[in-house]
Amino acid sequence: MRTLAEINDKIRRRCAVVCTIEELKARVAEAGVTQTAKDVDVVTTGTFEPMESSGAIINLGHTDPPMKIRKCWLDGIPAYAGFGAVDLYLGATQGVDYIDTGEVPDAEELRERGGGHVIEDLIADKPVHLRAIGQVTDCYPRASFETTITRETINQFYLFNPRNLYQNFIVGVNGGDRPLFTYLGPLQPRLANAVYSNPGAISPLLNDPELKLIGIGTQIFLGGGIGYIAWEGTQHFPLQKRLPNGTPIGPSATLALIGDAKQMSPKWVRGCYFKNYGPSLMLGVGVPLPVLNEDVVNGCAVQDKDVVAPVVDFSIPRRVRPTFGLVSYAQLKTGRITVDGKSVKVAPLASIFRSRQVAVELKEWILQGDFTLTEPVASIPMNRSFLPQDLYTSL
Incomplete structure (x- = not known):
């Protein structure tokens, strides 16, 4: 039609x-x-x-001297740092790292806070504490870094x-x-x-x-x-x-x-x-x-x-x-x-x-004319089966 x-x-x-x-x-x-x-x-x-099964990609921007981040915490919640030097992935279900915070595991306010709450705070432009540990190399000599970030002080921030x-x-x-x-x-x-x-x-x-x-x-x-x-x-x-x-x-x-x-x-x-x-x-x-x-x-x-x-x-x-x-x-x-x-x-x-x-x-x-429809560049496959992961171990 x-x-x-x-x-x-x-x-x-x-x-x-x-x-x-x-x-x-x-x-x-x-x-x-x-x-x-x-x-x-x-x-x-x-x-x-x-x-x-959600999360955020965050680019922090480089420090001076530069740093290759390999461990990072946002408000005490670990973010994955295993790719670019200052690229992070923060998973929505990641919980607080109690070893990093020094808090007791049954602290109610910590148990109930996770990556999803940090993502919400950054979207709301609230300050988030960042602590990072780097791998020291010739091009990335800095070993550690600590600061406060907001939505406006980071580069890319996308779900x-x-x-x-x-x-x-x-x-x-x-x-x-x-x-x-x-x-x-x-x-x-x-x-x-x-x-x-x-x-x-x-x-x-x-x-x-x-x-x-x-x-x-x-x-x-x-x-x-x-x-x-x-x-x-x-x-x-x-x-x-x-x-x-x-x-x-x-x-x-x-x-x-x-x-x-x-x-x-x-x-x-x-x-x-x-x-x-x-x-x-x-x-x-x-x-x-x-x-x-x-x-x-x-x-x-x-x-x-x-x-x-x-x-x-x-x-x-x-x-x-x-x-x-x-x-x-x-x-x-x-x-x-x-x-x-x-x-x-x-x-x-x-x-x-x-x-x-x-x-x-x-x-x-x-x-209001603010949103138009887009033609897909490819279809979603409709022939995918579901493969379980069965583990076989010898006792």
Whole structure:
């Protein structure tokens, strides 16, 4: 029906019709797929959820005399320094190095702080303490350095996230007899609660199940700034079993994302902590979907009742854990599901409210002509299998 160039021309002239994903679903229910496809140019999707496989590339600039950094701490949190002399990678889930700080390991304020919090502070232009140890060479004679940095006193500062935007994920429960502290948060024993992380039918990739509308180079909303899809994500598994509507029944496709952190806002990039598990990062990501034809609207019309996730028992400490079957996101969003005949309280890790806000903000960018759509330079592979890592040791 229309091309990306035609849509971008309408965006520049500020006459594009843009809907959030929830507005699009409502239009389809009222006017049908064909009419909606004729009327709408762009659909905005969004999510705000923990994305622990995230981190920041930071270039500090050279000292005088120069220094080849090989160990570095930002507010006591180690950053990887194993490449360029003053290039660092700060992982979102990296915790405080107690040996470096000299603090006791049970200090609450330290246990709950990690790389994601430092990334948030730098985005907010707050001061961060830096301590570095160098490898002394003829061209890098300096041995150590200590200072305070901010967003404005460093060179490149960008998020480069190996795995974001799971197309679908799991529901966690605990069928054992003791509390478990997991990447989904605390799971209480004897099926006392359940937690899910994906926001369901409003989630970006569930509305483009075959990833036909996005690819490497697609421009997105990332942390309140402009970002891009850089590659397939780690653990990308598009061959996951799928329902007839194309949506996967469990963890499936993922994306690697990149974006300038100096443009971002702490509103959309928040350090967080999971009790007795560790730090992580809450991140807002929005993906625009061009309405090129009716097939796009068909994909975006999927409802929470049409998307399912597996209920996984974390009390079994194995790579492949037993499940209690599949549950729809419509059921999850009621606040209770039935597991093994028992009514169980359930809550989301993702903020549904903020996920909606991401889609609304991205819509406003497009309506104002500040954000256009990009043609991917390559497709995301859809034939990747998932390879486990089995270790064989001799006793």
